[in-house]
Amino acid sequence: MPIVSIIIGVVLLLILMMGLKLNAFISLIIASLVVGIFEGMSPAEAMTSVQNGLGSSLGSLTMVIIFGAVLGKLMTDSGGAQRIATSMLNAFGQKRVQxxxxVTASVVGIALFFETGVVVxxxxxxxxxxxxxxxxxxIGIPVTTALITMHGFVPPHPGPTAIAEVFEASIGQTVIWGVIIAIPAIIIAGPLFTKLFKKEDLEVEIPKGLFNPKKFEEHEMPGFVASLLTAILPVLLIAIKSIVELAAPNSAIRPFTDFVGTASTALLISVIVAMFTFGISRGKSMxxxxxxxxxxxxxxxLILLIIAGGxxxxxxxxxxxxxxxxxSLMEGSSLSPILLVWVIGAVLRVALGSxxxxxxxxxxxxxxxxxxxxVSPELMTLAAGAGSVGFSHxxxxxxxxxKEYFNLSIGKTFKTWTVLTSIVSIIGLIGVLILDMFL
Incomplete structure (x- = not known):
């Protein structure tokens, strides 16, 4: 029975990753083969299916993920991220530091993976x-909230981009709706969440010797406008494609915007621009x-391998x-597919961690x-992303x-990090359900 095969596959995935501590890629391949064989495929047929899945997933995503990582790396290594951060702080003033x-973490979080964003x-x-x-x-709770929310909701980050590919969703529309949903999630799980704590509960001792970040001097960093525009260029190009697609589908510029607004093209263009703004113009050699x-x-x-395994x-x-x-099971069912995919994502997130x-x-x-x-494939993408980003432990x-970067106890990490990711997940689901009422 198909549903039994899925359950066996998921349970096997849990055992391999949680019990045997096996790498996620190997675990996914083994679970895929087992599910295929249980469903009557020969071992050779199951392996062929796995190989086809590996190729089809990476074929469209490899450039997006690699160029996204390169853009973030160039921005970090050049001091562009530091320039955006310091300029934002100067603009908002000391009274509005939070x-x-x-805002800084949200902007930087568009281009940087979560782990890189934390380090920077x-x-x-x-x-x-x-x-x-x-x-x-x-300051730390809102910053990490913004980073993890953008990482989970907004392409070209690997998770939402890969999920959008599975649902055949428009990357441009996913970016637009993802940003709209991310804003309330960041506000509620970030600044508003900190108001629930006493001042002394938010105090931590800065870890000694954990950091050795390069602090760029003023003359070493690129300008603010160049840094900001380079960081958000892929999102701008993707959004322009989506806007033209919706507002002027028969426009003469449609072929051009379709080309430059495709995620892989947008990121390739952004990397080429970054090589100049964050590299050559700063005196760096090729x-x-x-x-x-x-x-x-x-x-x-490893991220590429995990996506391929999925x-x-x-x-x-x-x-x-x-x-x-x-x-066929869902035909005539009153259960919301958005809620269903969120629940599946949340349960697997709790069980697997990844x-x-x-x-x-x-x-x-x-x-x-x-x-x-x-149902909208873009909203299904965001619902799956919301479920998968929450309830971290x-x-x-x-x-x-x-925990380590903020020098926290396990208990305090649960009270802050686990709760904030759960809030982001739940607010994300609510946002998707509200959008579903109008789309």
């Missing part, structure tokens, strides 16, 4: 908090720029006919519901990154 930090911004969090005379977590490129690619290799799992579900079975694995697996299971229910690397 707002300045949130946390030293600035300490500097800001000390200079303004406010508790560390008063060899130095390419060193940053190589380091960025090395850093996201694609393999999805392909087995399709080739074995499980997707059609799931679709947001990427949780989101990709949930999307693979729920993908056929788009055709049978007519000890099996998530992000939990430990947050």
């Amino acid at each position: 707002l300045a930090a949130v 911004l946390v030293p600035l969090v300490f500097t800001i908090a000390v200079a303004a005379g406010v508790p560390i977590l008063y 060899k130095e720029i390419m060193n940053s490129f190589a380091e960025a690619v090395a850093g996201i290799a 694609g393999a799992f999805k392909q087995v579900l399709i080739d074995s006919g499980i997707d059609q079975y799931i679709a 947001a990427t694995v949780a989101g990709m697996t949930a999307a693979g299971i729920a993908a056929p519901l788009v055709a049978t229910t007519g 000890v099996n998530d690397a992000g939990f430990w990154i947050y």
Whole structure:
């Protein structure tokens, strides 16, 4: 029975990753093969399906993920991220340091992966908090909330981009709706959440020896306008494509915007621009720029493999006919597919820790519901992303990154990080359900 095969596959995934501590990529491949064989595929057929899934997933996403990582790396290595942060702080003033930090993290979070964003911004969090005379977590909680929310909701980050590919969603529309949903999630789980704590509860001791960040001098950093425009250029190009697509579908400029607004093209253009604004114009040689490129690619290799593994799992579900079975179960059902994919993503997130694995697996299971229910694939993408980003605990690397960088106890990490990610997830779901009423 197909539903039994899915349950066996998910349970096996849990056992391999949680019990045997096996790498997520290997676990996904094994689980995919087992599900295929249980559904009557021969071992050779199951392996062919896995290989097809690996290729189809990476084929469209490899450039997006690699160029996204390179853009963030060039921005970090040049001091562009520091320039955006310091300029925002100067513009907002000391009395609005929390707002300045949130805006900065949201902007920087478009281009930087969560882990990179933490490394870049946390030293600035300490500097800001000390200079303004406010508790560390008063700034730290909103900053990390903005980073994890953008990482989970807004392409071209790997998770939402890969999930959008599974649902065949428009990247441009996903960016627009993702930003709209991210704003209230960041505000509620960030600045408003900090108001629930006493001032002394937000105080932490800055870890000694944990950081050795390069602090750029004024003359070493690129200008603010160049840094900001380069950071948000891919989002602007993707959004322009979506706006033209919706407002003027027969316009003469449509072929051009369709080309430059495709995620891979937009990021390629942005990387080329960044090579100049963050590299050549700052006196860097092409060899130095390419060193940053190589380091960025090395850093996201495992993410690419996990996404490929999720694609393999999805392909087995399709080739074995499980997707059609799931679709038939939902015919005439009153259960919201948006709520269903969110629940699947959230449960897998709690069980596995990896947001990427949780989101990709949930999307693979729920993908056929788009055709049978007519639900927006963009909203399904965001619902899966919202479910996969919440309820972080000890099996998530992000939990430990947050704990160590802010020098917290396990208990305090649960009270802050786990709760804020849960708020982001729930507000994200509510936002998607509200949008579903109008789209």
